[in-house]
Amino acid sequence: MSDQIVPILMPKWGLSMKVGTLAAWHVEEGTEVNPGDEIMDVETDKIANVVEAADGGLLRRCVGQAGEVYPVQALLGVLAPAEVSDAEVDAYVAAFEMPEIEEDEEEVPSHLSVDLDIGRIRYMTREGEGTPVVFIHGFGGDSDNWMFNVDAIAADAPVYALDLPGHGGSVKTIDNPGLGTMVDAVVQLMDHLSIDKAHLVGHSMGGLVSGQTAIDHGIRVASLTLICSAGLGEEINADYIDGFVSAQSRKELKPKLKHLFADEGLVSRSMVDDLLKYKRLDGVQDFLEALNGNLFSDGKQAAAIAEGVAASGVPTTVIWGAEDAVIPQSHSGAVKGAKIEVISDAGHMAMMENAGRVNELIKDQL
Known part of the structure; x- marks a missing residue:
């Protein structure tokens, strides 16, 4: 059922963003999330803003911890329906490859x-x-x-x-x-x-x-x-x-x-x-x-x-x-x-x- 698991990732705001701080969660594990719901606050060196859910589903894991810094595209949370077992969710989290800090040479030039x-x-x-x-x-x-x-x-x-x-x-x-x-x-x-x-x-x-x-x-x-x-x-x-x-x-x-x-x-x-x-x-x-x-x-x-x-x-x-x-x-x-x-x-x-x-x-x- 891993295809039913949807990751919540650290967003990328602007070409220069490499990391963000997960300032706060607005939802708890076990909450049914709808697309567009405000689920967390993220801060960068440029600005702080709320993150809205791109997908809907049951929030099974809050992987990211408030106050911690994570690279862009890091796994912060997991959405999955109730029929997906805890073991499957845990295995997904354990297998997720956390990204390293992006290098500029791998990107299109910023401007x-x-x-x-x-x-x-x-x-x-x-x-x-x-x-x-x-x-x-x-x-x-x-x-x-x-x-x-x-x-x-x-x-x-x-x-x-x-x-x-x-x-x-x-x-x-x-x-x-x-x-x-x-x-x-x-x-x-x-x-x-x-x-x-x-x-x-x-x-x-x-x-x-x-x-x-x-x-x-x-x-x-x-x-x-x-x-x-x-x-x-x-x-x-x-x-x-x-x-x-x-x-x-x-x-x-x-x-x-x-x-x-x-x-x-x-x-x-x-x-x-x-x-x-x-x-x-x-x-x-x-x-x-x-x-x-x-x-x-x-x-x-x-x-x-x-x-x-x-x-x-x-x-x-x-x-x-x-x-x-x-x-x-x-x-x-x-x-x-x-x-x-x-x-x-x-x-x-x-x-x-x-x-x-x-x-x-x-x-x-x-």
């Missing part, structure tokens, strides 16, 4: 870079079949913002996630950066990759970029998934945007990042440190100040895409975190004819705080 007319653009990719999906991050973010989404969606389609100009590992020196700059980067990358048409998934400013791409290049866009998107209303939290741009220290930056999550505990030391390193790169400060001035000056959004997206006829899903403290959730209804989903217990980074539900909605849109 690729290409020199386009707009400058060097860095991106990550996952192979798959069908119409590609392009993930577009928000203001001050990068492709790693999609660490909980890329692999899940790659099961259904080829996936690409780029660093927009001025962000991540992409070009930092851009004269007067604005919305057009970002749209050009997306279209140029699609041209380079020979992507005629793609599903665009955009978060925050990335939603604005995705929507404007559909307006300007509708024939290139199969669908839109807009997550806590800019461009659907005028209001925006200037305390967050301006504070993020001006922050020069941990003390200044960390309180601003708390605006991003319903659970402020997700703002880790590593997250703050990584963003400070990014902000201290040559050209970044000038870029962010210019982009902020062009898109979000005086606490208001300069660009509006709701009518244009609706007129484009591109199938659109709008997803919002009910506790978004950066862009009001009331903007979610701005695109006429769009499917709307508001996710409780999630803030502006809804694709991180409730990745499971967001991934389901993206797949529905595909």
Whole structure:
């Protein structure tokens, strides 16, 4: 009956994750688990998050111990129906080959870079079949913002996630950066990759970029998934945007990042440190100040895409975190004819705080 035994494994979040800490179990042995149930908390050096069950079944063994560190794909638990004997479960656990720490040389390089007319653009990719999906991050973010989404969606389609100009590992020196700059980067990358048409998934400013791409290049866009998107209303939290741009220290930056999550505990030391390193790169400060001035000056959004997206006829899903403290959730209804989903217990980074539900909605849109 070993074919009825289903392992629960340490997840892999992002290309750089090698190990994770099993922080806590939410279920006990003997519990009937349903797909999507929250079963444990896992912490990495980047972020902590809840793990949802990929499969359903009776939890027969909690192999992993709370507080212990395990490599990616390590056996943490076992699901099996009651008719599978304890001896068979024990034999499965004993025979399971625990993985060693992954070596980079065995993986696809974490990121690729290409020199386009707009400058060097860095991106990550996952192979798959069908119409590609392009993930577009928000203001001050990068492709790693999609660490909980890329692999899940790659099961259904080829996936690409780029660093927009001025962000991540992409070009930092851009004269007067604005919305057009970002749209050009997306279209140029699609041209380079020979992507005629793609599903665009955009978060925050990335939603604005995705929507404007559909307006300007509708024939290139199969669908839109807009997550806590800019461009659907005028209001925006200037305390967050301006504070993020001006922050020069941990003390200044960390309180601003708390605006991003319903659970402020997700703002880790590593997250703050990584963003400070990014902000201290040559050209970044000038870029962010210019982009902020062009898109979000005086606490208001300069660009509006709701009518244009609706007129484009591109199938659109709008997803919002009910506790978004950066862009009001009331903007979610701005695109006429769009499917709307508001996710409780999630803030502006809804694709991180409730990745499971967001991934389901993206797949529905595909």
